[in-house]
Amino acid sequence: CKKNLCLASVLVVEADIKAYTQVGQLFVYELQRETFQSDFEPFLKHYGHVYDDPMVFKCNKQHFPDLPRWLRYTQRHPLDNGFLYGTPLEEDQGKAVIEITVINKRSYDTFRERLVITVGTPGKKLPYQAEFYLPLREIEKVLPSAVREEIKQDIQRMWGAARIDVDVVNISSALDKGGRVPLPLPGHYEGVYVKMGSQQYYSDCLLRLLSPQHQQECEAVGRASGDCSVCVNPSNCMAWCNATLIDLSKPVPPVPAPTHGSGILESGGFYDPPESPPSRDYFLDYIGMVIIPFVLALILCILLAYVMCCRREGVVKRDAKTPDIQLYHHHTIQGNTDELRSMAGGRGVPRPLSTLPMFNGRTGERMPPLQRQLRSDSSHIPLIMAQHDPNTDTLPR
Ligand SMILES: *[C@@H]1O[C@H](CO)[C@@H](O)[C@H](O)[C@H]1NC(C)=O
Ligand SMILES: *[C@@H]1O[C@H](CO)[C@@H](O)[C@H](O)[C@H]1NC(C)=O
DSSP states (O other): OOHHHHHHHHHHHHHSEEEEEETTSOEEEEEOHHHHHHHHSTTGGGGTOOOOOOEEEEEEETTSSSOOTTEEEEOSOTTSOEEEEEOOOGGGOEEEEEEEEEEETTTOOEEEEEEEEEEESOOSOOOEEEEEEETTOOHHHHOSHHHHHHHHHHHHHHHTOSSSOEEEEEEEEGGGGTOOOOOSSTTOOOOEEEEEEESSOOOHHHHGGGSHHHHHHHHHTSOOTTOOOOOSSGGGOOOGGGOEEEEOOSOOOOOOOOOOOOSSOOOOOOOOOOOOOOOOOOHHHHIIIIIHHHHHHHHHHHHHHHHHHHSOTTOOOOOSSSOOHHHHHHHHHHHHHHHHHHHHHGGGSOOOGGGSTTOOTTTOOOOOHHHHHHHTSGGGOOSOGGGSOTTOOOOOO
16 A cells, blocks of 8 residues: 555554453443543643533444444533443454544534444353342442442452452443432432353352242342342442342253144134124113213203293293383384474573573673574574673674
8 A cells, every 4th residue: 555545544543542342241431531631622731721621422333323232321420431331242243433522511622533342252251140239329330440340349259259250241220221210319329230250150148049038038028138248338239139140051942943834724624603792782772872862952952942032131022012122112212302302393482591601690681682582593603702792782794
């Protein structure tokens, strides 16, 4: 290959983070904010100024939207480190290229890293396995190697394996196994399952888990008397009743293959159809569900029609002799009109003095009769009489 190209590819490869693990072994990679911080501000360190930025990570297999099936990612808070963890199986052997997008939550800078995980051939077989439930832990608190070592030493003591190592096979949050999200209160934890494996057979202590007495007590009381669990750190104490032994040393019997028939139904015989159920009388149901509601609806309908048509307010017939209320109204209006008309006809009568416009209330004086006479022709009365001197006898022409 050309020189430049080789150099470029070497540089690219060098930029990747590399990791190695084996089939059946727990893989943990901690995404440390501290190291990514210097990638965001590579020169700030020289001035002695280092931020502690909140960061989140997005991880996916290269060219794929999600992580490989065996790998999981967790981060509790942007101010905590993230973890990639999981146990690869036989079919996961080979290289897995993980893209890690780092997002700085202070500056919103992002950059991408590549993590190349090489999954090697299966390591030593761990036929004797056991799973323990740590109720006082959260997955992020167990994944750091120091805590894993603590737990491993506790279990090694229970296993009685001084010479042969006990290895962590799998760690998973109880939430992944159908556990419930705890209350957000101190003293409430999600719980973590830790699966350990060893080449050495179980100790007497662990074999107590198999005794029928243990199961009875756990079912009845939720606590077993044969509890021989060890925990140096109280947070790592396990729930003895939830511990299980998984013995993989015995070969798993293969599932019996289903027996195939000839594919042809046997001829002959007589097909006896199943008897139909006895017929049922639905008459009562019919009356109850159709006829009675129908009759009730009909009665209500008639009642409503009667109320609406014959008993409407204002149409009530009081008596045969008295007219309708509407007619009565009509008559009163007519009568009132007649009355007004006759009153209008009697306008010639002299009006009361006080209603006359030129009557002087103090002196009792009034206008000359001629003026008054003229004024009785109301259509010629000027609207504003004050313009004319009331004391002159001259008339406005
Ligand atoms: C590890 O635990 C997870 C979650 O319970 C499970 O899905 C996975 O199959 C386990 N892996 C192994 C190798 O046991
Ligand atoms: C632990 O074991 C008890 C009793 O065997 C059971 O009722 C409980 O559901 C188990 N808890 C978990 C988280 O597995």
